[in-house]
Amino acid sequence: MRMDCELVERLLWSALEEHGTVATWENLAMPLLYGMGRKWEDTRRYVEVEHLLSWSVSSVLRRVTGPAPSTARPVVLACLPHEMHGLPLEALAAALRERGRPQRVLGPCTPAEATVRTIARTAPSAVVLWCHAKGDQGVATLRAVARATGAGRLRTALYTAGPGWREAGPLTRITDGHLSSLTEAMTHLLR
Structure with missing residues (x-):
């Protein structure tokens, strides 16, 4: 709610490094996004928080790397x-x-x-x-x-x-x- 995207991104990245993408998405990012979406639906307020949270989640997800991509079909x-x-x-x-x-x-x-x-x-x-x-x-x-x-x-x-x-x-x-x-x-x- 403070719109501190740097803090949100640090916390998401920390969770991602410790637990991986799937667990971070399913146990942290998705519930946060869902909660903010419900808050907006209930109050018609805080859409800016929801958008900033989405941007922060997207920013962190795009930084994820792994081994060199295989030669498998995409x-x-x-x-x-x-x-x-x-x-x-x-x-x-x-x-x-x-x-x-x-x-x-x-x-x-x-x-x-x-x-x-x-x-x-x-x-x-x-x-x-x-x-x-x-x-x-x-x-x-x-x-x-x-x-x-x-x-x-x-x-x-x-x-x-x-x-x-x-x-x-x-x-x-x-x-x-x-x-x-x-x-x-x-x-x-x-x-």
Whole structure:
């Protein structure tokens, strides 16, 4: 609440060095972000604190390094076209980097065509589509990406992630599964 981003970043970095990316995200960063989001929803105040906290978490996650990336095919991480926030994908990218796993982060507001072109250009081992907020573009994007992941010579796994997919129902059958946590994502993506 003091908006001391230097202190927040030091504390997050300390936790990250001691416990790793997955534990720091799931046990510290995500609960803090969720708490600030609830505070804003309840009071319609402190959005600046939530934004500064998000920036601090992002800054720390982007500093995560690991062993030199392997020669494995990368994992593509993309948000849906209407998705404004991609911090959970930044956490996943950091956790993959920490383990030496190559990844390509396309981030928020990624057009479906851009994700499809990235799949064609990089031949990824997996694609993760993040959706926090429900939106009409999710269905079309998921179908387009599913076609692209099945079009190449090499098998590309397709996963959904985020609460925006809850109501997708049968559409998730065209994927290899829904990743409901960073721990679960790492289990699937490191296979």
